[in-house]
Amino acid sequence: DVKVTQSSRYLVKRTGEKVFLECVQDMDHENMFWYRQDPGLGLRLIYFSYDVKMKEKGDIPEGYSVSREKKERFSLILESASTNQTSMYLCASTSGTGYTFGSGTRLTVV
Amino acid sequence: AQTVTQSQPEMSVQEAETVTLSCTYDTSESDYYLFWYKQPPSRQMILVIRQEAYKQQNATENRFSVNFQKAAKSFSLKISDSQLGDAAMYFCAYRTPPMNRDDKIIFGKGTRLHILP
Numbered sequence: 001d002v003k004v005t006q007s008s009r010y011l012v013k014r015t016g017e018k019v020f021l022e023c024v025q026d027m028d029h030e031n032m033f034w035y036r037q038d039p040g041l042g043l044r045l046i047y048f049s050y051d052v053k054m055k056e057k058g059d060i061p062e063g064y065s066v067s068r069e070k071k072e073r074f075s076l077i078l079e080s081a082s083t084n085q086t087s088m089y090l091c092a093s094t095s096g097t098g099y100t101f102g103s104g105t106r107l108t109v110v
Numbered sequence: 111a112q113t114v115t116q117s118q119p120e121m122s123v124q125e126a127e128t129v130t131l132s133c134t135y136d137t138s139e140s141d142y143y144l145f146w147y148k149q150p151p152s153r154q155m156i157l158v159i160r161q162e163a164y165k166q167q168n169a170t171e172n173r174f175s176v177n178f179q180k181a182a183k184s185f186s187l188k189i190s191d192s193q194l195g196d197a198a199m200y201f202c203a204y205r206t207p208p209m210n211r212d213d214k215i216i217f218g219k220g221t222r223l224h225i226l227p
Contacts, residue, residue, distance in 0.1 A: 031213055042219035101155035
C-alpha cells in the first residue's frame with residue numbers, strides 16, 4: 001500500500017525554536033507539497049517541490065523554508081517558531097495521477 | 111489565479127437522506143481536474159470523486175455523484191442515502207493542468223457535514 005508518512009502526529013515546541021517537520025513517500029513521486037490547515041481557512045499551500053533540490057513558493061511561504069535532498073523526503077522548516085504557526089500541517093505527493101496525503105502533524109507553539 | 115469557493119461552512123442531513131454540497135471555482139484554463147476530498151476525524155484526506163474538465167459526463171462513485179457545470183464553473187457533490195460514516199469535513203479542490211511543472215491542488219475552505227441519526 002502506497003504511503004506518505006509524516007514523522008510526528010503531534011508536536012509541541014517553544015517560541016523561537018527551530019522546528020523540522022519530516023515527510024517521506026515510498027511511491028517514487030516527483031512532486032511533493034506542504035499545506036497548512038486552519039479552521040475556516042481550508043488548506044493553504046506553503047511550498048512545493050517538483051524535483052530534488054527544487055522548490056517553489058506556495059501561497060503562504062513566509063516564516064517557512066523547505067529542503068528536498070532526496071526524492072522521497074521533503075522537510076518543512078520553521079526557522080524560529082511563533083505562536084501563529086500553531087496549526088495542522090499536511091504533506092502530499094503526486095506523480096501526475098493521484099495525490100496521496102499524509103495523516104498530518106498537529107503543531108502547537110507555546 | 112485560480113480560486114475555489116465553498117459557501118457552506120456547515121451542513122446537516124438526516125441519515126438516509128440526500129445532501130448537496132456546493133462549490134464554485136475560477137480559472138482561465140480549459141483543461142483541469144476537480145476533486146472532492148473527505149477528511150474524517152482521523153485527519154486522513156480521502157479522495158471521494160474526481161472529474162476531468164474535458165469530460166461532459168458527470169462522475170459517479172456509488173452514493174456520491176457530482177453536478178459539473180463547466181460554463182458556470184460549478185462543481186457540486188451529491189451524497190445519496192447519507193450514512194453516519196459520511197460525517198466529515200469535505201473539501202472541493204482544483205488541480206492545475208496535469209503534468210505541468212507547477213502541478214498543485216488548490217482547496218476550498220471546506221464544508222463540515224453532520225449526519226443526524
